[in-house]
Amino acid sequence: MDASFRETCKYxxxxxxxxxxxxxxxxxxxxxxxxxxxxxxxxTIQSHSFExxxxxxxxxxxxxxxxxxxxxxxxxxxxxxxxxxxxGDCMPEEDPPVEKRHLLGKVTAxxxxxxxxxxxxxxxxxxxxxxxxxxxxxxxxxxxxxAYAGVAFESPLDSxxxxxxxxxxxxxx
Numbered sequence: 111m112d113a114s115f116r117e118t119c120k121y122x123x124x125x126x127x128x129x130x131x132x133x134x135x136x137x138x139x140x141x142x143x144x145x146x147x148x149x150x151x152x153x154t155i156q157s158h159s160f161e162x163x164x165x166x167x168x169x170x171x172x173x174x175x176x177x178x179x180x181x182x183x184x185x186x187x188x189x190x191x192x193x194x195x196x197x198g199d200c201m202p203e204e205d206p207p208v209e210k211r212h213l214l215g216k217v218t219a220x221x222x223x224x225x226x227x228x229x230x231x232x233x234x235x236x237x238x239x240x241x242x243x244x245x246x247x248x249x250x251x252x253x254x255x256x257a258y259a260g261v262a263f264e265s266p267l268d269s270x271x272x273x274x275x276x277x278x279x280x281x282x283x
Contacts, residue, residue: 118175125172128214132157136170136177141251142198143168143179145240146229147220148258153179154219160210163194166231168217171196171208179217180205199233199241200251 128134138151146168147153155170163169167182171194180196183204187193193207220227233241244251 114175121172121175121177124177125214128155128157128170134215136179138179140198141244141255142201143181144200144244144251144254145237146181146199146233147179148222149255150222152221153217154221155215156218157214158216160192160194160213163213163216164231168229169194169196169208170214170217171212172214173206173208173212177214178205199237200245202245 124134124136134155136153136155138147138153139149141149153170158167158169163182163185165182165184168179169182170177170179172178178196180198180201182194183197184195185192186195186207188207191209193209194213195204196208197204217229220229244254
């Protein structure tokens, strides 16, 4: 079984789980949302209608057989259809418009180092500056990620539901 087929199956299964249960947990793997999301963060995604999504929300959408989690910058209309315009916090430009049918859900919680963080709709001035530095200074990005990778963390057991939240241990990738 080749890697692209496995990835397609994985994304299809995740979409089915989200559509049938309304909730999904995923692990962040990219750097486009630094400093808001870090590689290894466990994200709780809830199904949300297109109409409920507001600028500033972190959304999960599918495009080209891949998942993206980016921040909604605005909604725009073209003829009869409304689109989401998104951008990674650490990206210099906005993404192509997201169609309603590609929206899968909204990030409702970030689990990191044993803590649950509720995603904010706006970045603080310090977060904006950090995102700009990481976006434009590759050496700083690499050094930051290397330092962050050296930190081991685990999310606790969610005792209220008896579910294990995502775990990441030092050295696993």
